[in-house]
Amino acid sequence: MGFSNIALTIAGSDSGGGAGIQADLKTFAFHCVHGTSAITCITAQNTLGVNQVKKINSDLIKAQIEAIVTDINIKAVKTGMLFDEEIIIAVSQQIKQWKLSQLVVDPVMVSRTGVKLIDEGAIASLKTNLIPQALIVTPNRYEAQILSNLSIFSLEDMKKAAQIIYNLGAKFVLIKGGGMKDNLQGVDVWFDGKNCEVLTTETIKTKHTHGTGCTLSAAITANLALGKDPFIAVKQAKDYVTNALKYSLEIGKGTGPVGHFFPLLKP
């Protein structure tokens, strides 16, 4: 029988396996969703930081997407690290050309370890070419500040930023609270164009948070590929990340990754 729960991630490779394509494919697999991938950049990265970044030629990025979509029926797509304007334009064109719907845009800008993962000059293109095609855009605090031109310190600021980012053209906005202070760390804001919904989980005390954003957007994408409604997809994805943080992995000498094995580890 045909299998139709299939998702695509267009993102960078993290050699340490905590974020990027590696986190996305693990997340898809733990949702019983077949993962396909188009790699945009290779990073030499571990729990301590990003040592090198090399972008993939945009023709090869297009060829990866084309190879997938001309053969396999993709139900939902996410983008992660896109690095520069040339890649953003190439990916945006492919999404339009192949009419890829159910698009989750994770506007990755810096790594957890503080390294820039996007050219400053590419942010305008992210706003005009890619975000308007998104079903859901998922900025963290830092990214939301850049996209909205607001300083974000409180829940009210998160709500205001969500409304500004909504006006860039995404159908739904989810502002993630991982970069907020103390009790706002597990608090995200969802905006559907009319109402703001505050999504709250307990704050998990762990230093091993590498890959939370990638994992969240991949889990949302997986849930969309499974046919779930966007808001349900987000709520269930948040539960997945909360568990992944609870079972995060103390590996390496720095910030370890969130763990995906909890469904197997739980009694």
Ligand SMILES: Nc1ncnc2c1ncn2[C@@H]1O[C@H](COP(=O)(O)OP(=O)(O)OP(=O)(O)O)[C@@H](O)[C@H]1O
């Ligand atoms: N300590 C925490 N406790 C509970 N939830 C958290 C915590 N840190 C992050 N989260 C949740 O994890 C998800 C990802 O948010 P975050 O703001 O960390 O994304 P991000 O900065 O893009 O992640 P990363 O860049 O590390 O991949 C959100 O749902 C957020 O609420």
Ligand SMILES: Cc1ncc(COP(=O)(O)O)c(N)n1
């Ligand atoms: C290839 C790639 N994509 C995304 C991130 C962001 O994840 P984090 O903020 O956890 O470092 C990353 N570090 N590397």
